[in-house]
Amino acid sequence: MVAVTKMRIAVMADFHLGAKWGTPRENDSFDHAEEAIRKALEMDVDLILILGDIFDTRIPKLEVWDRALRIFSIPKTEGTNRLKIVKTKFKPVETIPPLALQGTPVVALCGNHERRTRGLKNPVEALESAGKLIYLEAGSIVFEKSGERVAIHGFSYVPEKYVLAQLRTWNPTPEPGAFNVLALHQSIGEFVFSKETEEESMLKVGDLPPGFDLYLNGHVHYRAETEAHGAPLLMPGSTERTQLLEVEARNPKGFYLVETGGRPRWTFVELKSPRDFFYEEMKVENASLQELYTKVRSKIQELLLRHRKNLEKIPIIRIRLMGTLAKEISRADFDERLIEEEFRDKALVTISKDALVSPGLEEKLRSLREFKEKQLSIDEKGMLLLEEYVKDVQGIELVSVRDLFGLLAEDRVEDAVKKLMSLVEKMSEVNTR
């Protein structure tokens, strides 16, 4: 009988390196990522799997690159590689730099924050070129460790409206005789990027291709566990606090340590470096300005007395104001920055007023609020606006609005103008005929 070796995989997501740059929180994303990687190495994992959104932006600053490269060097110098690559699919093995197999191997996806227009390199690919990791866009890689095989099938982020079609096109199938992991970076069913809306995603759990032993998903910033086709579906949540959702205040930050086998086993490893985060919703009715200031101040005082886990860094407090203001007061009259400033040595306070209205203004603000609550990235908002704007323009189907937006988002204004001009020319040709 052959002894069954098991592989240990650290599963982490959404580092968002460089988030909150230029604020008191600018070191946080790096601290969390470094702690996660060091802890995984201390636990002597065979593989580190990162489920996308390593970076907060698609073209990170050199300052962010500098620190990211140091962090991604840690598995190279402090880890060991016990794995060999048996085969790959939709991922030519020659695209994997030999350096990427030095130390503990890292496999990563590209998330929505890193995604770039087709044909342009995303920063996760650049990390691969530097030999720091193996990037999976929509591809599979089979590793072997003393006889045991693990197949990682990775699917980098695809915008919501294309996800079903692209998953179908990719059509990954489990590798026979291996432990099969399917890894994504999408909203799935009720597990969406934002929990402040009831919105469901296009992609349902049942749409995931069947037959895998373990399903993993990034993108969702709070930790969640469910099942897909009878197998576990794990979402470790982000290591970085980006959205400050209520659900993030209840769930600790960390990563999964997964042990493969017929039925996988997993534990959640909590990080120590994330700041304490307190979230509070405050409902007011017909509130005067004075009342609002007093109530918010005393709520913050109260939150500062709560039990703390991390005493090294001051906590984050988010107060979400809801309800109505007294007549003739608009929410712009309430200057939340005064309070945020007042507590700056004790806490990083964020006060949200989006759900606060004066009577009568309510209707006017409704559509704006709905738009905001979708919690789309700024790019997705821009994209939606552009699509809405050009939908009645005759001949616009000649150009891909998405490509155009991609060029604009990359600051390639000249190219975008050229593209538009050629469209205008084509249109006037049609007209003269």
Ligand SMILES: [Mn+2]
């Ligand atoms: Mn993310």
